[in-house]
Amino acid sequence: MTLTQPEVSEVDLEGHFERTVAKDQRIEPRDWMPEGYRATMIRQIAQHAHSEIIGMQPEGNWITRAPSLRRKAILLAKVQDEAGHGLYLYSAAETLGADRPDLTERLISGRQKYSSIFNYPTLSFADVGVIGWLVDGAAICNQVPLCRSSYGPYARAMIRICKEESFHQRQGFELLMTMMKGTTAQREMVRDAVNRFWWPSLMMFGPPDADSPNTARSMAWRIKRHTNDELRQRFVDMTVPQAEALGVTLPDPDLKWNAARGHYDFGAIDWTELKRVISGEGPCNAQRVAHRRRAHEDGAWVREAAAAYAAKHEGAVRD
Numbered sequence: 001m002t003l004t005q006p007e008v009s010e011v012d013l014e015g016h017f018e019r020t021v022a023k024d025q026r027i028e029p030r031d032w033m034p035e036g037y038r039a040t041m042i043r044q045i046a047q048h049a050h051s052e053i054i055g056m057q058p059e060g061n062w063i064t065r066a067p068s069l070r071r072k073a074i075l076l077a078k079v080q081d082e083a084g085h086g087l088y089l090y091s092a093a094e095t096l097g098a099d100r101p102d103l104t105e106r107l108i109s110g111r112q113k114y115s116s117i118f119n120y121p122t123l124s125f126a127d128v129g130v131i132g133w134l135v136d137g138a139a140i141c142n143q144v145p146l147c148r149s150s151y152g153p154y155a156r157a158m159i160r161i162c163k164e165e166s167f168h169q170r171q172g173f174e175l176l177m178t179m180m181k182g183t184t185a186q187r188e189m190v191r192d193a194v195n196r197f198w199w200p201s202l203m204m205f206g207p208p209d210a211d212s213p214n215t216a217r218s219m220a221w222r223i224k225r226h227t228n229d230e231l232r233q234r235f236v237d238m239t240v241p242q243a244e245a246l247g248v249t250l251p252d253p254d255l256k257w258n259a260a261r262g263h264y265d266f267g268a269i270d271w272t273e274l275k276r277v278i279s280g281e282g283p284c285n286a287q288r289v290a291h292r293r294r295a296h297e298d299g300a301w302v303r304e305a306a307a308a309y310a311a312k313h314e315g316a317v318r319d
């Protein structure tokens with residue numbers, strides 16, 4: 001006997017999707033979703049995962065040269081957390097039907113992007129502090145609203161990731177506080193690192209709203225909850241008092257409190273630099289991708305061995 005199901009039309013499915021999003025409920029992997037939503041989610045999660053993995057490189061560069069066992073242990077833990085974030089996020093992308101080897105291939109062939117901030121070099125140990133304070137700080141501003149993103153697996157991954165990011169930011173701030181209480185040379189290292197990372201940190205929020213054509217769609221789908229400019233302003237407002245507490249001057253003569261707006265005003269961002277770095281012309285783009293590609297190729301034997309073991313084990317179970 002065959003049971004005839006009432007036909008569910010695409011319109012009903014779309015209506016259900018729209019209502020779920022409008023009610024602030026989550027879209028789950030087995031739910032119907034528009035192809036545009038699926039593609040946007042895969043692209044965003046993959047770029048996020050790639051950023052976590054590539055982001056291990058600039059700081060990993062200092063693990064062997066950390067100035068004390070304590071600093072080495074903190075930095076190791078932090079870089080390891082970033083690997084975990086990447087793995088979480090690749091898994092979240094897989095729930096949408098993305099293929100993990102394909103995503104890796106897109107990264108190492110330069111077809112998929114990662115955050116432009118990781119294309120800048122780390123020139124001193126103060127950079128470890130500044131990356132924790134500013135780069136992880138900017139990541140927190142971006143990611144806390146993503147805990148309420150409409151795609152369930154992404155939103156849930158973000159909750160744990162944000163908890164770890166807040167440790168990352170604090171370890172950076174604590175390192176900088178220690179250096180600022182140290183020698184003149186240490187304070188100079190901090191000043192130099194802040195000067196190099198301040199503007200690229202502001203660029204992490206992406207192009208200005210007027211130049212961000214996908215924002216409206218992502219906001220309507222509740223993938224994004226705030227625009228790039230809103231998040232950038234939030235980051236500036238949060239960071240200025242922290243800079244004052246540290247005793248460092250942010251490299252922007254136009255930075256000042258605007259009582260009428262209730263926010264800090266800040267200077268114009270060099271968007272041509274962001275475009276240049278995104279298009280592959282940043283100081284370390286080629287190096288970062290080449291390193292990732294080498295690590296992937298060096299790991300080929302591990303993947304082969306694991307696959308051979310799994311196949312053998314499967315055979316043994318069947319027999």
Ligand SMILES: [Fe+2]
Nearest residue numbers: 052081082085
């Ligand atoms: Fe992270």
Ligand SMILES: [Fe+2]
Nearest residue numbers: 082136165168
């Ligand atoms: Fe982090």
